[in-house]
Amino acid sequence: MSARIGDYATRSREAIRNHPEVRTAVTGATVAFDEKRRRAYGEVDADLWRRWAEAVKNHLLTHLGDYLVEAEARLEANGAHVHWARGADEAREIVLELASRHSVRSVVKGKSMLTEEVELNPALERAGIEVYETDLGEYILQLLDEPPSHIVGPAIHKTLEQVQRLFADRLETDPGGDPDELARAARGVLRDAFINADMGITGGNFLVAETGTVALIENEGNIRLTTSLPRVHVALVGIEKLLPRMSDLAGFLQLTSRAATGQSIGCFVSLVQGPAAAPGDDGPEEVHVILVDNGRTDVLVHEHAWEALRCVRCGACLNTCPVYRQTGGHAYGWVYSGPIGSVLDPGLLGLHEAMPLPFASSLCGACFDACPVRIPIPELLLAWREEAQQQGLTPWKERAALAGLANVATRPPLYRLAGRVGTRLGAARAARKLPMLGDWSNDRSLPSPSPRTFRQLWREGIK
């Protein structure tokens, strides 16, 4: 999905005003996810787990080169092939070359945000290859030709009624079919796709350097089939997804599941160790792991933003975010939305491209409390805001107003005068005509100031 972030304000307004069902669906789903996450955190010493996970990822990120080399060696020792992709174009080319080499006509996919990031599906389709998204939510969106709006629940912005209509139309289900019936219909289509697919493509939740193991968490079994049925399995893994040791994986599988869905662990955990050992054994004939950078090393060397690379893509920050809940993910304009998107996208795309996402937050801090790897999202948002101000990417009037505030607030007599003039002499009413405060007052009644300021009351004596 191509980035088109610039008009976030317009898209969020349209989502809120013209598609109230999105807000209802997203709020309902995320509130439920968030409650499950809180309960699951409450069952363990979540604070300790999170601090441990933060430390492991910090160690990994400060020794990333060493662990990447180790992972490559272990993967190859297991019989997997390792590819390095600097950018999205290289990642696509590698997959297309593999597809061509294996005469692939049909691909099944497990849910992967990285394949969205590198825009893999359109490239495969242009090459004449049939692509089936096999995660139920992703499958729904593929039928609708929409990108995912959430890292874990890609179709959470859809209502049951919308899916009922879609499936009645495309899969000839009963228009009032319950979720089980709808899932059965999708399974019917996807079962054939699995059997006929020449290649399975997945992402990877983790890649253990010590053992060369790609780990995948899921609840539907579709990833298990994607990694084991087709002749060729290709896993695209972001370079930040490594873990040093197998023993780290045990903790991260549980913590990620608790953060994402409130489960103690996902229903299916697939550990991909390489291809089938011998002809006739279960598993693919070839396993390819593509290690994708696509801007991550730029983020890694950034003074502040590197902390966002700890992200395990659990979606907990989206679920708890009151800003995300109003609009869902599409308003953000790129593959990573919500709080983590607002700090990661400026790093991956460049700040200019990602404006105004660092400002799409009230800095309420709920995301940090939810994050299993303690990414200080509010602090990172502030760091990006500071860069945006320094680079002149914000409205000059805003910068001038705040510089003016600092000039006034460091001169007490001037500050007192400005306060009296500002609030007493009908400035609130005049504000309606100002470009920025005008919008504020369309949605809210303007406050009227106290009849006497506190300073006046203090001078007169408070009884």
Added chain:
Amino acid sequence: MKVALFVTCLADHYFAEAAADTVRLLRHLGCEVTFPDAQTCCGQPAYNAGMSREAARMAHHTMDVFADCEAVVLPSGSCATMVKRFYPRLAASNPAVQAAALADRTFELGEFIVRRLGVTRLGDGLAGRRVALHQGCHALRELRLETEPAALLEGAGAEVVPWAASDECCGFGGLFSVKMTDVSAAMADRKLDTLPRVDCVVSGDGGCILHLDGRSRIRGCGVKFVHLATALWRAVDEGVGDGMAERDHGGRHGRGNG
């Protein structure tokens, strides 16, 4: 104890009575209240906008103004957080020591009463009142005042009615409500739509009240908002005529104004 009041911009101009109630409350609790006249804005608008140089100038001014105060109390969780949590990040080397020292001596009002004075029972002036508590983000997640405001209200006899969105951001966020006005208003709607039937909503932050009250009035919700300082002074001063439930809009039309 000598306590300096840091009134904050919004309380000075929009919640003057709540600020006065803060003084009354502190005096009632045995504190001698001073009001350093050179105080201005804490600098949070600039800090949140990413203008840290400007924010630092305001921080240093504030640090000078309150340098010799034994304790500093603010009727705002957000501005208290600016001083306690963000000044130490802003200040360079030597002033950092000064910032840390000021942070240690600075308190949000409810925080000061419960944590510094060790008081949770102020009187029973709120007996029979059903109130909802809007937990301001900074007070809750930066100052970790998870139980203090509710404890004070309940200690005064109020029933703090469970509210699903009690700890959710109201959508104010200063500049955020101006830049992302539609999302901000939708966030206020979520708060208002989930609000249980209560006599009033109490909040320790004027900014949240201005935003929620402004949204509530334009939608005709008829919700009454009361600043925490005013609610707590009611707890003490139960005898005064016009009851809390009759005051609307954060006490701006409250006692002493007429």
